Amino acid sequence: xxxxxxxxxxxxxxxxxxxxxxxxxxxxxxxxxxxxxxxxxxxxxxxxxxxxxxxxxxxxxxxxxxxxxxxxxxxxxxxxxxxxxxxxxxxxxxxxxxxxxxxxxxxxxxxxxxxxxxxxxxxxxxxxxxxxxxxxxxxxxxxxxxxxxxxxxxxxxxxxxxxxxxxxxxxxxxxxxxxxxxxxxxxxxxxxxxxxxxxxxxxxxxxxxxxxxxxxxxxxxxxxxxxxxxxxxxxxxxxxxxxxxxxxxxxxxxxxxxxxxxxxxxxxxxxxxxxxxxxxxxxxxxxxxxxxxxxxxxxxxxxxxxxxxxxxxxxxxxxxxxxxxxxxxxxxxxxxxxxxxxxxxxxxxxxxxxxxxxxxxxxxxxxxxxxxxxxxxxxxxxxxxxxxxxxxxxxxxxxxxxxxxxxxxxxxxxxxxx
Amino acid sequence: xxxxxxxxxxxxxxxxxxxxxxxxxxxxxxxxxxxxxxxxxxxxxxxxxxxxxxxxxxxxxxxxxxxxxxxxxxxxxxxxxxxxxxxxxxxxxxxxxxxxxxxxxxxxxxxxxxxxxxxxxxxxxxxxxxxxxxxxxxxxxxxxxxxxxxxxxxxxxxxxxxxxxxxxxxxxxxxxxxxxxxxxxxxxxxxxxxxxxxxxxxxxxxxxxxxxxxxxxxxxxxxxxxxxxxxxxxxxxxxxxxxxxxxxxxxxxxxxxxxxxxxxxxxxxxxxxxxxxxxxxxx
Numbered sequence: 001x002x003x004x005x006x007x008x009x010x011x012x013x014x015x016x017x018x019x020x021x022x023x024x025x026x027x028x029x030x031x032x033x034x035x036x037x038x039x040x041x042x043x044x045x046x047x048x049x050x051x052x053x054x055x056x057x058x059x060x061x062x063x064x065x066x067x068x069x070x071x072x073x074x075x076x077x078x079x080x081x082x083x084x085x086x087x088x089x090x091x092x093x094x095x096x097x098x099x100x101x102x103x104x105x106x107x108x109x110x111x112x113x114x115x116x117x118x119x120x121x122x123x124x125x126x127x128x129x130x131x132x133x134x135x136x137x138x139x140x141x142x143x144x145x146x147x148x149x150x151x152x153x154x155x156x157x158x159x160x161x162x163x164x165x166x167x168x169x170x171x172x173x174x175x176x177x178x179x180x181x182x183x184x185x186x187x188x189x190x191x192x193x194x195x196x197x198x199x200x201x202x203x204x205x206x207x208x209x210x211x212x213x214x215x216x217x218x219x220x221x222x223x224x225x226x227x228x229x230x231x232x233x234x235x236x237x238x239x240x241x242x243x244x245x246x247x248x249x250x251x252x253x254x255x256x257x258x259x260x261x262x263x264x265x266x267x268x269x270x271x272x273x274x275x276x277x278x279x280x281x282x283x284x285x286x287x288x289x290x291x292x293x294x295x296x297x298x299x300x301x302x303x304x305x306x307x308x309x310x311x312x313x314x315x316x317x318x319x320x321x322x323x324x325x326x327x328x329x330x331x332x333x334x335x336x337x338x339x340x341x342x343x344x345x346x347x348x349x350x351x352x353x354x355x356x357x358x359x360x361x362x363x364x365x366x367x368x369x370x371x372x373x374x375x376x377x378x379x380x381x382x383x384x385x386x387x388x389x390x391x392x393x394x395x396x397x398x399x400x401x402x403x404x405x406x407x408x409x410x411x412x413x414x415x416x417x418x
Numbered sequence: 419x420x421x422x423x424x425x426x427x428x429x430x431x432x433x434x435x436x437x438x439x440x441x442x443x444x445x446x447x448x449x450x451x452x453x454x455x456x457x458x459x460x461x462x463x464x465x466x467x468x469x470x471x472x473x474x475x476x477x478x479x480x481x482x483x484x485x486x487x488x489x490x491x492x493x494x495x496x497x498x499x500x501x502x503x504x505x506x507x508x509x510x511x512x513x514x515x516x517x518x519x520x521x522x523x524x525x526x527x528x529x530x531x532x533x534x535x536x537x538x539x540x541x542x543x544x545x546x547x548x549x550x551x552x553x554x555x556x557x558x559x560x561x562x563x564x565x566x567x568x569x570x571x572x573x574x575x576x577x578x579x580x581x582x583x584x585x586x587x588x589x590x591x592x593x594x595x596x597x598x599x600x601x602x603x604x605x606x607x608x609x610x611x612x613x614x615x616x617x618x619x620x621x622x623x624x625x626x627x628x629x630x631x632x633x634x635x636x637x638x639x640x641x642x643x644x645x646x647x648x649x650x651x652x653x654x655x656x657x658x659x660x661x662x663x664x665x666x667x668x669x670x671x672x673x674x675x676x677x678x679x680x681x682x683x684x685x686x687x688x689x690x691x692x693x694x695x696x697x698x699x700x701x
Contacts, residue, residue, distance in 0.1 A: 044497040045498075045513055046437060049438060050438075076439055079436060079439075086573065086625060086626070089592070090590070091574070
């Protein structure tokens with residue numbers, strides 16, 4: 001991110017190339033014996049020879065792998081990733097052995113190093129680091145996070161203006177009107193309540209509330225914009241949800257860079273894409289400095305490290321169907337507005353949750369267009385609503401049903417705590 | 419009298435050299451080396467393959483060929499173990515011992531088999547009462563009611579060829595390997611409807627893909643017809659990451675499978691985790 005002053009980007013040429021390799025090489029143990037694989041568990045016999053072989057190629061030649069060694073290292077990275085990828089995709093994620101995720105991370109590391117050693121463009125290497133961060137497990141003291149910082153700093157800076165390709169926004173035939181929140185449905189709004197007041201009136205009775213004023217000093221309120229993310233994170237690979245809602249059959253997830261996401265789904269909006277429920281602040285730790293953990297989280301039982309922080313970045317029109325989560329939630333709105341409807345867990349039997357295990361936390365009913373013939377008891381459910389504005393934080397008690405639709409290009413940060 | 423046609427094998431996809439970290443010969447097709455009697459059967463794992471020559475079973479990995487002791491007739495290899503079947507017993511050894519050909523060491527598993535009847539028993543993984551797996555627990559009973567002529571194992575799924583040439587698939591389904599038209603898993607054997615009405619001769623399974631060969635004319639279904647021969651057509655379906663479907667993939671430039679005659683049905687196509695072996699009859 002810190003590019004040399006002025007101009008389009010970092011200097012190119014062999015001197016810079018050599019300097020980059022030196023900087024990258026310094027992230028690794030000095031000698032081959034220092035790179036112990038230390039896998040947290042068992043992997044199959046065929047893997048260790050491949051890891052050793054890759055290590056040998058890396059340390060073999062004086063200082064830096066030559067063309068042939070880099071090509072062989074690249075191929076080994078491919079094989080390690082492909083083999084461990086199958087293990088990562090066999091069975092449920094929670095049952096995947098950590099050792100296999102580490103092998104995958106090594107595959108990404110060797111692949112990225114091969115790109116750098118061969119002097120090739122850095123974007124694929126950055127993508128490999130991100131794949132290792134997203135799907136792998138930490139190796140060599142989080143080397144991938146350190147490596148991606150170095151590489152990101154050497155990439156050309158992102159364009160400041162909108163994307164060159166087709167910036168015509170899709171013209172909506174009939175944009176849905178901004179929903180009206182009836183006064184009787186409106187959630188209470190409180191400005192900077194004391195810890196005790198919040199605990200006694202909202203946390204303990206498990207009542208939702210909109211908190212104001214608590215984000216005022218967060219740097220994100222001044223710094224964050226679509227362009228800011230393009231600059232700071234444009235080259236980074238993130239998971240994007242495609243399709244209007246996750247209950248639809250055509251819904252899918254796709255990995256793409258933040259720039260591509262912004263170009264295809266924020267600026268152009270041909271179809272819905274949502275960078276949703278992603279721990280972006282673990283992947284790009286610098287962004288974490290722009291936000292804070294709400295003080296009220298200290299009222300919880302867990303450690304601060306156990307709080308899950310997710311980013312929610314998308315165009316106007318993203319929809320999260322009515323669902324419940326197993327933890328308390330602070331939903332902080334940074335830019336854009338979100339229309340939110342809330343329903344108490346006491347009304348659960350009127351909300352017709354899906355039967356299947358995977359969607360059991362999600363209602364079958366479309367909150368803004370309920371089929372009352374199919375779901376007659378839905379009319380008995382009581383809802384509260386709000387339009388969450390930038391600078392406001394919504395407290396969603398654990399298991400409280402919530403429906404969310406963005407009214408603008410929107411960025412929210414959620415904090416899941418217990 | 420004319421000599422019996424010699425069986426040769428072509429392989430597409432990942433090589434055992436690459437599995438050892440060496441440069442490979444490319445994704446294929448390549449011909450397996452053999453002596454004058456040819457190679458009768460192949461049983462591929464990821465980093466090694468067991469072949470049956472005229473002289474018995476042989477383990478092949480990068481740069482290594484080891485004859486196994488006589489008496490073993492069939493193999494079921496994996497990256498953790500090798501299962502072998504003999505006339506009276508089936509056993510499993512850890513991969514390392516198997517690659518060294520050291521089968522006198524204690525087996526990881528052993529199961530006595532009933533004496534052979536007049537008819538040749540169905541091949542591995544089928545065993546009397548169920549089927550073998552190349553990793554613990556090494557044996558599973560076959561769910562009720564399915565009369566299996568042949569059985570093939572993927573990483574997460576099982577294919578069975580029934581008595582009338584119908585195919586069943588069950589197990590993990592997230593890569594489309596079950597051929598039921600969804601990505602759902604199945605706990606019990608379920609008929610592959612897409613192939614109904616076309617009797618199959620052979621079923622085969624790779625890690626996350628499946629293949630079968632019919633005995634009759636072409637049938638366009640939700641699978642891809644890869645090669646067409648005199649006696650039947652080759653169908654493949656599932657994941658194509660390493661070119662194992664012999665279709666253009668990220669590993670292949672523009673190589674397509676040659677129109678090879680798959681030969682008589684039995685053993686005509688065999689899938690390894692990242693490979694497909696096709697048997698050709700040479701005059």
